[in-house]
Amino acid sequence: MPNATSQNGTVEDPAAPGVGRTRTVRFRVKRCDGPGKPSRWESFDVRVAQGEGANILACLQRIAANPVTAEGAKTTPVVWDAGCLEEVCGACTMVVNGRARQACSALIDTLAPNDGDEITLEPMSKFPVVRDLHVDRSRMFHTLKRLKAWAPIDGLYALGPGPREQPARQQERYAYSTCMTCGCCLEACPQFRLEPQPGRWDTAFVGANAIGQTLLFNEHAIAGELAPDRLDEMLAPGGVSDCGNAQNCVKVCPKEIPLTDAIAAIGRAATIHGLKRFFAR
Amino acid sequence: MSEPRRVIVVGGGLAGLAASARLAEQGLAVDLFSLVPVKRSHSVCAQGGINACNEVARQQGFSEWMHMDETLYGGDFLADQPPVYEMTHWAPKIIDLLDRMGVPFNRTHEGFRDLRLFGGSLFKRTHFAGATTGQQLLYALDEQVRRAEAGGAVTKYEHWEFLRPILAEVDGATRCVGIVAQDLRTMQVRSFRASAVVIATGGCGLIFGKSTNSVSCTGAAAARCYLAGAWYANGEMIQVHPTAIPGADKCRLMSESARGEGGRVWVPKTKGDTRHPSQIPPAERWYFLEERYPKYGNLVPRDIASREIFDVCVNMGMGIGGENMVYLDLTHKPREELDLKLKGILEIYEKFAGEDPRDVPMKIFPAMHYTMGGLWTTFTPEERAADPVMDRDSGRQRVTGMALGATNTMQTNIPGLYALGEVNFAYHGATRLGANALLSCIFDGLFAGVGIANSARDEAPDPASLAADVFDAPAKQEQDRAEALRARARAGAPDPEVNPYLIAQELGREMTDASTVVKTGERLEQALGKIRELKDRCARATLADASMWTNQNLAFTRGLSDMLRLAEVILAGGIERKESRGSHYRLDYPDRDDANFWKTTIAEYDADADAPRISYRDVIAPMVEPRARTYGKTQSAPEAVRQPETPAPAAS
Ligand SMILES: Cc1cc2nc3c(=O)[nH]c(=O)nc-3n(C[C@H](O)[C@H](O)[C@H](O)COP(=O)(O)OP(=O)(O)OC[C@H]3O[C@@H](n4cnc5c(N)ncnc54)[C@H](O)[C@@H]3O)c2cc1C
Numbered sequence: 001m002p003n004a005t006s007q008n009g010t011v012e013d014p015a016a017p018g019v020g021r022t023r024t025v026r027f028r029v030k031r032c033d034g035p036g037k038p039s040r041w042e043s044f045d046v047r048v049a050q051g052e053g054a055n056i057l058a059c060l061q062r063i064a065a066n067p068v069t070a071e072g073a074k075t076t077p078v079v080w081d082a083g084c085l086e087e088v089c090g091a092c093t094m095v096v097n098g099r100a101r102q103a104c105s106a107l108i109d110t111l112a113p114n115d116g117d118e119i120t121l122e123p124m125s126k127f128p129v130v131r132d133l134h135v136d137r138s139r140m141f142h143t144l145k146r147l148k149a150w151a152p153i154d155g156l157y158a159l160g161p162g163p164r165e166q167p168a169r170q171q172e173r174y175a176y177s178t179c180m181t182c183g184c185c186l187e188a189c190p191q192f193r194l195e196p197q198p199g200r201w202d203t204a205f206v207g208a209n210a211i212g213q214t215l216l217f218n219e220h221a222i223a224g225e226l227a228p229d230r231l232d233e234m235l236a237p238g239g240v241s242d243c244g245n246a247q248n249c250v251k252v253c254p255k256e257i258p259l260t261d262a263i264a265a266i267g268r269a270a271t272i273h274g275l276k277r278f279f280a281r
Numbered sequence: 282m283s284e285p286r287r288v289i290v291v292g293g294g295l296a297g298l299a300a301s302a303r304l305a306e307q308g309l310a311v312d313l314f315s316l317v318p319v320k321r322s323h324s325v326c327a328q329g330g331i332n333a334c335n336e337v338a339r340q341q342g343f344s345e346w347m348h349m350d351e352t353l354y355g356g357d358f359l360a361d362q363p364p365v366y367e368m369t370h371w372a373p374k375i376i377d378l379l380d381r382m383g384v385p386f387n388r389t390h391e392g393f394r395d396l397r398l399f400g401g402s403l404f405k406r407t408h409f410a411g412a413t414t415g416q417q418l419l420y421a422l423d424e425q426v427r428r429a430e431a432g433g434a435v436t437k438y439e440h441w442e443f444l445r446p447i448l449a450e451v452d453g454a455t456r457c458v459g460i461v462a463q464d465l466r467t468m469q470v471r472s473f474r475a476s477a478v479v480i481a482t483g484g485c486g487l488i489f490g491k492s493t494n495s496v497s498c499t500g501a502a503a504a505r506c507y508l509a510g511a512w513y514a515n516g517e518m519i520q521v522h523p524t525a526i527p528g529a530d531k532c533r534l535m536s537e538s539a540r541g542e543g544g545r546v547w548v549p550k551t552k553g554d555t556r557h558p559s560q561i562p563p564a565e566r567w568y569f570l571e572e573r574y575p576k577y578g579n580l581v582p583r584d585i586a587s588r589e590i591f592d593v594c595v596n597m598g599m600g601i602g603g604e605n606m607v608y609l610d611l612t613h614k615p616r617e618e619l620d621l622k623l624k625g626i627l628e629i630y631e632k633f634a635g636e637d638p639r640d641v642p643m644k645i646f647p648a649m650h651y652t653m654g655g656l657w658t659t660f661t662p663e664e665r666a667a668d669p670v671m672d673r674d675s676g677r678q679r680v681t682g683m684a685l686g687a688t689n690t691m692q693t694n695i696p697g698l699y700a701l702g703e704v705n706f707a708y709h710g711a712t713r714l715g716a717n718a719l720l721s722c723i724f725d726g727l728f729a730g731v732g733i734a735n736s737a738r739d740e741a742p743d744p745a746s747l748a749a750d751v752f753d754a755p756a757k758q759e760q761d762r763a764e765a766l767r768a769r770a771r772a773g774a775p776d777p778e779v780n781p782y783l784i785a786q787e788l789g790r791e792m793t794d795a796s797t798v799v800k801t802g803e804r805l806e807q808a809l810g811k812i813r814e815l816k817d818r819c820a821r822a823t824l825a826d827a828s829m830w831t832n833q834n835l836a837f838t839r840g841l842s843d844m845l846r847l848a849e850v851i852l853a854g855g856i857e858r859k860e861s862r863g864s865h866y867r868l869d870y871p872d873r874d875d876a877n878f879w880k881t882t883i884a885e886y887d888a889d890a891d892a893p894r895i896s897y898r899d900v901i902a903p904m905v906e907p908r909a910r911t912y913g914k915t916q917s918a919p920e921a922v923r924q925p926e927t928p929a930p931a932a933s
């Protein structure tokens with residue numbers, strides 16, 4: 001009878017067969033108990049096996065099960081945000097060794113191959129910290145609302161197919177449509193600043209992802225009906241002209257979205273829209 | 282004008298968003314709850330596509346009726362048939378709607394929607410948007426709900442956790458009139474009133490430890506409804522996906538579309554062959570699925586593929602290098618074609634396994650993937666004339682679908698409490714066909730949303746008319762439960778005996794080992810004993826965080842306690858179902874037994890025993906008679922393997 005030990009064939013403890021030598025990885029974590037509370041650094045030592053496929057989140061899980069610092073002090077589990085664990089939901093974004101990225105796709109074998117290697121984890125700095133590595137990105141969703149990032153369809157009843165679309169156009173839209181609202185492009189942007197006051201969100205720089213989304217919706221036959229409204233927002237304070245063209249955003253986007261193309265295209269469209277608006281007065 | 286009636290929707294995946302959009306369109310006020318911002322819901326993970334009959338397939342001989350038949354056959358005839366009829370017949374309209382919302386479906390040269398082949402079908406009937414179809418569909422619905430939110434019809438409660446439904450006696454019958462929920466940041470617990478409550482909280486992968494699911498797929502929300510008296514149906518029906526990439530924190534899915542686009546599954550013909558796969562000539566590779574299933578080849582349904590891979594690795598010891606892994610090979614396909622159609626999923630492999638699957642065959646093994654079982658739901662059957670086009674292959678005059686707008690559509694056994702999407706038991710029977718889940722979730726929201734709106738408007742009592750204590754008492758109980766957990770907290774590592782994270786790991790390991798690809802009565806009983814032990818330990822679990830701000834430790838431990846109850850449901854259903862059907866394969870009862878088990882398993886919570894009570898209901902099958910589900914299997918084994926050797930112990 002086939003006995004059913006480990007039917008998913010995965011490796012949980014570093015002693016399992018097929019896995020290489022284990023090593024100790026030191027995590028330096030910037031912690032904060034809540035808004036308005038001071039930050040502090042804590043270090044944790046985590047055992048990781050070569051080839052087990054561990055990422056940062058697997059190590060944070062190990063820390064949660066054993067919340068004791070490298071110095072032996074008892075502490076609380078580190079708080080972090082996660083969803084899909086496969087870099088498609090955007091939740092787990094944090095600053096790893098100084099660079100914003102998804103923690104779920106940050107593999108320990110790549111980042112810390114040797115015994116004693118260190119990994120630094122910090123929350124993103126452009127969003128208010130909720131606790132530890134968990135930040136509040138409501139501002140990004142608010143901006144999508146402001147930009148009317150939707151197709152104003154007639155309703156949910158069957159009314160026949162949507163518009164036909166050439167494959168090249170579909171491919172272009174698809175690229176922008178993989179934006180997972182993660183915030184890496186905003187963390188890297190010199191023009192985008194932390195803004196804890198929701199009242200100021202509508203006048204501070206919107207950031208690259210919002211400009212990319214503007215292009216995505218303006219390019220669609222039905223969603224494009226609202227293009228003038230979106231371009232109005234792009235001409236308003238905090239719109240596309242606040243971009244300093246530093247191009248950091250496009251370099252850090254994990255989905256390789258051509259953000260600077262969108263910035264150029266929307267910049268042009270906004271200018272033309274502004275002129276039209278001027279002459280229509 | 283009077284205030285609109287309020288409906289609570291718990292869950293912002295495809296099902297919850299589709300329901301919210303529909304309810305808002307019907308003029309109701311929606312309170313939408315989700316653990317994560319809805320745009321990050323688990324539905325983003327879906328890669329492969331969404332099924333629907335289409336004109337090309339129709340001209341090649343396919344029809345809505347055949348889509349229904351495939352779904353029933355795939356599900357080994359365990360699904361009630363009218364919901365499947367209705368879903369498959371709505372499918373083309375749903376694709377059109379998504380298209381209007383702006384989903385970037387892949388296109389043909391002329392600009393029509395492109396199609397791909399998927400498991401369980403001989404026709405191309407799967408629509409897709411790159412390799413991130415779920416993400417694209419979720420975003421489209423998220424956008425429509427954001428539009429409704431901007432218009433004031435939807436209020437979002439994100440980073441809130443549903444803790445229990447609130448039930449009340451109304452006119453002599455028990456009804457669901459609201460929920461208790463907790464803000465996971467401020468830790469505030471409070472009650473909410475509603476005319477109807479919709480549960481759309483997805484599957485329960487985390488009960489199995491490492492699965493292909495997202496971290497929010499704990500099953501705790503479903504468990505809380507079950508603990509409140511809702512029936513849980515076919516709990517034992519858990520789908521194991523044949524092709525996942527084993528990892529330390531989760532098993533990442535390698536989508537079925539990899540096989541749909543020509544991926545071939547093989548192992549070296551020589552046991553323990555240590556050569557690099559590219560060094561092994563085709564004649565020395567055993568393409569076991571193609572040999573054993575000449576008709577469907579690599580595209581047999583998931584349970585069959587999982588079992589065959591398991592058989593080859595565990596029983597025959599033929600896995601790569603003697604380990605529990607087989608190759609999934611796309612290296613014979615041109616790179617450009619792979620990038621065009623599968624880029625997203627190939628990148629996942631590259632990212633998480635560190636090798637380029639365009640050059641090197643992928644190494645994969647089965648992992649827990651989908652929850653076919655779930656909260657039991659009902660509907661109103663509607664008999665009508667067969668459609669000359671959609672039902673041309675049925676040979677029938679009359680068919681039975683669901684009545685649109687009926688107030689019991691997808692209602693649980695508790696009036697006012699509805700379940701939609703993966704969390705209910707409808708549509709997929711004993712196993713789900715690839716690319717049918719996205720369809721069922723969206724269909725559920727759009728179709729049932731109409732009936733739920735009718736119920737909330739016309740049938741339900743006004744929640745404002747109910748006494749405050751109806752709402753305050755359950756909120757107080759949840760408050761006390763949280764306090765009791767907090768009272769036991771102290772910093773540092775708890776004793777392993779009462780460490781919630783270690784208990785969760787043990788739960789996952791036990792469930793994966795006992796209740797996935799191959800089950801036996803004995804092993805399931807043993808697991809049930811283990812769960813009782815874990816329940817006892819969990820009741821004493823010690824937290825390491827006493828904070829009243831974003832205390833994930835508390836939420837985790839509370840969820841674990843409820844997950845353990847659902848694990849019992851899954852095991853008890855598996856023990857009682859003494860047959861093999863679809864994903865449920867009992868080595869001690871290897872055949873399907875229609876006489877005794879062509880029935881829906883119902884688990885009801887017995888509070889005194891703190892255990893499920895199992896009973897059965899007949900499957901509602903007015904149209905299609907069960908037939909043997911073989912997918913045209915032949916006997917086949919490579920010559921190299923004369924006698925299967927002693928069963929190899931699986932890697933632990
Ligand atoms: C890797 C992967 C690939 C897949 N690919 C495909 C495919 O190609 N085609 C296909 O048809 N299907 C596919 N599926 C299946 C499909 O994705 C799911 O069945 C479907 O997305 C489930 O949607 P849902 O709306 O029911 O729930 P989910 O998307 O899981 O959403 C659940 C929601 O409930 C919320 N929630 C949960 N618990 C609580 C609580 N206690 N309180 C408050 N909120 C709560 C969550 O926050 C979330 O918003 C795939 C599944 C996986 C895992």
Ligand code: SF4
Binds near residue numbers: 188190207242249
């Ligand atoms: S190009 Fe513009 S948006 Fe991008 S990083 Fe630079 S300033 Fe920011």
Ligand code: SF4
Binds near residue numbers: 209257
């Ligand atoms: S554009 Fe890229 S970096 Fe910016 S939020 Fe979207 S996915 Fe993240």
Ligand code: FES
Binds near residue numbers: 085089092093
């Ligand atoms: S958890 Fe979803 S992107 Fe990392």
